[in-house]
Amino acid sequence: MAAAASRAILSNPHAAPAGASPAAARSPAARSSVVLPRRLRGVRSAVISSSSSPAAAVVASDPAGRILGAGTDGALWPKPAVLVAEKLSEAGLAVLRGFADVECAYGMSPSELLAKVAQFDALIVRSGTKVTREVLEAGGRGRLRVVGRAGVGIDNVDLQAATEAGCLVVNAPTANTVAAAEHGIALLASMARNVSQADAALKAGKWQRSKYVGVSLVGKTLAIMGFGKVGSEVARRAKGLGMHVIAHDPYAPADRARAIGAELVSFDEAISRADFISLHMPLIPATSKVFNDESFAKMKNGVRIINVARGGVIDEDALVRALDSGKVAQAALDVFTEEPPAKDSKLVLHENVTVTPHLGASTVEAQEGVAIEIAEAVAGALRGELAATAVNAPMVPAEVMSELAPYVSLAEKLGRLAVQLVASESGGIKGVKVVYTTARGPDDLDTRLLRAMVTKGIVEPVSSTFVNLVNADYTAKQRGLRIAEERVSHESPAAAEAPLESIQVRLSHVQSKFAGAISDGGDIVLEGRVKYGVPHLTLVGPYEVDVSLEGNLILCRQIDQPGMIGKVGNILGQRNVNISFMSVGRTFRGKQAIMAIGVDEEPDKDTLENIGHIPAIEEFVFLEL
Numbered sequence: 001m002a003a004a005a006s007r008a009i010l011s012n013p014h015a016a017p018a019g020a021s022p023a024a025a026r027s028p029a030a031r032s033s034v035v036l037p038r039r040l041r042g043v044r045s046a047v048i049s050s051s052s053s054p055a056a057a058v059v060a061s062d063p064a065g066r067i068l069g070a071g072t073d074g075a076l077w078p079k080p081a082v083l084v085a086e087k088l089s090e091a092g093l094a095v096l097r098g099f100a101d102v103e104c105a106y107g108m109s110p111s112e113l114l115a116k117v118a119q120f121d122a123l124i125v126r127s128g129t130k131v132t133r134e135v136l137e138a139g140g141r142g143r144l145r146v147v148g149r150a151g152v153g154i155d156n157v158d159l160q161a162a163t164e165a166g167c168l169v170v171n172a173p174t175a176n177t178v179a180a181a182e183h184g185i186a187l188l189a190s191m192a193r194n195v196s197q198a199d200a201a202l203k204a205g206k207w208q209r210s211k212y213v214g215v216s217l218v219g220k221t222l223a224i225m226g227f228g229k230v231g232s233e234v235a236r237r238a239k240g241l242g243m244h245v246i247a248h249d250p251y252a253p254a255d256r257a258r259a260i261g262a263e264l265v266s267f268d269e270a271i272s273r274a275d276f277i278s279l280h281m282p283l284i285p286a287t288s289k290v291f292n293d294e295s296f297a298k299m300k301n302g303v304r305i306i307n308v309a310r311g312g313v314i315d316e317d318a319l320v321r322a323l324d325s326g327k328v329a330q331a332a333l334d335v336f337t338e339e340p341p342a343k344d345s346k347l348v349l350h351e352n353v354t355v356t357p358h359l360g361a362s363t364v365e366a367q368e369g370v371a372i373e374i375a376e377a378v379a380g381a382l383r384g385e386l387a388a389t390a391v392n393a394p395m396v397p398a399e400v401m402s403e404l405a406p407y408v409s410l411a412e413k414l415g416r417l418a419v420q421l422v423a424s425e426s427g428g429i430k431g432v433k434v435v436y437t438t439a440r441g442p443d444d445l446d447t448r449l450l451r452a453m454v455t456k457g458i459v460e461p462v463s464s465t466f467v468n469l470v471n472a473d474y475t476a477k478q479r480g481l482r483i484a485e486e487r488v489s490h491e492s493p494a495a496a497e498a499p500l501e502s503i504q505v506r507l508s509h510v511q512s513k514f515a516g517a518i519s520d521g522g523d524i525v526l527e528g529r530v531k532y533g534v535p536h537l538t539l540v541g542p543y544e545v546d547v548s549l550e551g552n553l554i555l556c557r558q559i560d561q562p563g564m565i566g567k568v569g570n571i572l573g574q575r576n577v578n579i580s581f582m583s584v585g586r587t588f589r590g591k592q593a594i595m596a597i598g599v600d601e602e603p604d605k606d607t608l609e610n611i612g613h614i615p616a617i618e619e620f621v622f623l624e625l
């Protein structure tokens with residue numbers, strides 16, 4: 001069983017280390033747990049490993065599982081590699097270049113992307129690149145840990161595949177809101193006044209004043225479909241134009257709509273009352289082709305439609321039919337089911353349709369903002385932080401991350417030790433219980449990270465799957481692993497400061513290769529605590545021990561009698577195996593006892609056999625951390 005290089009929340013032990021020596025990454029120093037230096041805590045690091053090496057005063061693991069150093073300037077090393085697949089503003093590229101090697105490869109074919117993606121730690125796209133399962137699986141087999149979507153819509157990223165690959169997806173959800181809303185208003189006004197048709201006619205030498213009589217906006221009813229960021233900004237602007245605004249959004253808060261002066265109504269009411277309908281919902285299964293023959297039939301005759309959301313929310317063939325029949329008088333479209341649309345698209349060429357080539361977010365200001373927003377989100381994710389704009393991972397606030405760091409390490413180590421205690425003839429682990437003893441109430445202790453790390457500890461040593469916070473619950477479910485959690489309240493005032501008093505991992509309905517780890521209830525039980533920032537093992541089955549969880553561990557069960565420590569210590573000393581910690585726990589004097597011995601090196605087979613031959617020793621097991 002190979003020790004993982006380091007175990008950050010997003011680590012990938014399969015990733016090829018670039019620049020860092022894997023041996024260095026696996027060195028005991030690199031794995032020794034210490035309290036994070038204040039400076040790193042400040043950068044919201046989700047780091048759980050550190051080094052005492054003076055060359056790398058602070059060491060963290062990056063999402064690719066490599067050891068990262070943070071110099072005095074806070075820069076990461078070795079530099080991660082970022083592939084930018086679509087045009088990103090210089091301002092964002094400058095931020096990326098500050099911490100990464102950046103390759104801009106615009107206009108790649110799908111096969112070119114597939115061939116390249118595994119060599120990068122992060123991939124940044126806009127809406128024009130399809131980040132498919134194939135791409136994510138290829139990336140996941142290599143170094144890819146983060147996909148950054150420089151914009152809002154993530155319908156071009158296969159989120160399920162990203163989650164399964166343990167790849168964090170972040171987006172830039174705020175910087176282009178106003179640009180998209182302004183574009184919606186521009187399309188609304190230019191459509192109502194036939195600006196683009198009249199412009200084209202005049203340039204073709206035709207002065208057609210009576211043909212291009214428009215309609216007024218003031219006093220008309222505008223239905224906003226999707227009252228999120230863009231929808232509510234469109235509503236604000238439409239109010240300023242004197243329109244009556246209604247909105248449909250099953251998830252929008254009524255008070256936000258009220259504050260803007262919009263009336264929230266049902267889907268049918270919105271589309272049947274509106275003179276203008278502006279679309280601002282995401283493309284998801286529930287909204288795919290939601291504007292179709294049936295819904296067009298419910299609209300007023302001569303309704304006008306604006307779409308700056310996603311082409312896929314409209315059945316485009318049905319829209320052509322509605323335009324031909326006059327049911328829909330005009331449409332103004334920035335987005336299409338297929339982009340770019342076919343050159344002979346009936347919809348694009350329709351005389352009552354105004355089109356733009358997905359320009360909603362394309363202002364200088366928005367592109368600069370989006371580029372910086374995504375560059376910062378990707379940088380944070382590569383540092384091991386969970387970005388505020390994470391799309392497929394639970395949000396864990398930075399303060400919580402930093403406070404839980406040593407417990408995160410403890411949780412993984414307990415899982416890792418527990419799974420090694422399961423006998424090979426056992427029928428697989430099904431039930432896992434994690435018991436947290438804490439003075440904190442449920443609202444003050446977020447255990448998702450800890451649960452994910454127990455899963456990581458249990459699954460990784462026995463499979464080729466790597467587990468992180470993104471895919472932990474998915475992985476557990478896939479493997480039929482039920483992870484139950486229980487809180488036991490601990491009232492000691494001294495403990496109130498610390499988030500947890502102890503973490504216990506119990507594996508039920510399994511046989512153990514080390515009977516001493518079985519509790520009275522028949523479960524494999526391990527419990528640990530954090531002491532001075534370092535995880536300790538404090539309970540094995542019914543036996544209390546106290547051994548720092550560094551290096552590897554030997555557990556021996558023997559009859560309690562004098563001289564045992566000396567005998568085992570002698571054997572290890574003769575073979576140059578350094579003991580880092582030793583602890584004996586017993587039930588009653590002269591009865592059964594357990595020795596927990598922390599060792600820096602891995603003892604060879606003969607050494608372990610010699611320990612097993614000591615007459616009083618009834619069983620022993622060697623466990624890797």
Ligand SMILES: NC(=O)c1ccc[n+]([C@@H]2O[C@H](COP(=O)([O-])OP(=O)(O)OC[C@H]3O[C@@H](n4cnc5c(N)ncnc54)[C@H](O)[C@@H]3O)[C@@H](O)[C@H]2O)c1
Nearest residue numbers: 153180226227228229230249251280281282308309360361
């Ligand atoms: N054309 C462009 O360049 C451009 C620019 C920015 C955003 N967009 C697109 O605009 C859309 C909105 O972006 P946003 O930033 O406002 O997102 P948002 O998440 O803030 O808002 C989307 C809203 O849609 C609502 N919604 C979800 N399901 C719905 C349903 N079935 N019916 C009605 N409403 C529903 C949500 O509750 C949410 O309030 C997205 O599709 C995005 O991709 C396009």
Ligand SMILES: O=C(O)[C@H](O)COP(=O)(O)O
Nearest residue numbers: 126127128151152153361
């Ligand atoms: O969802 C978005 O943010 C917009 O559609 C913008 O897409 P773009 O980044 O390709 O311009």
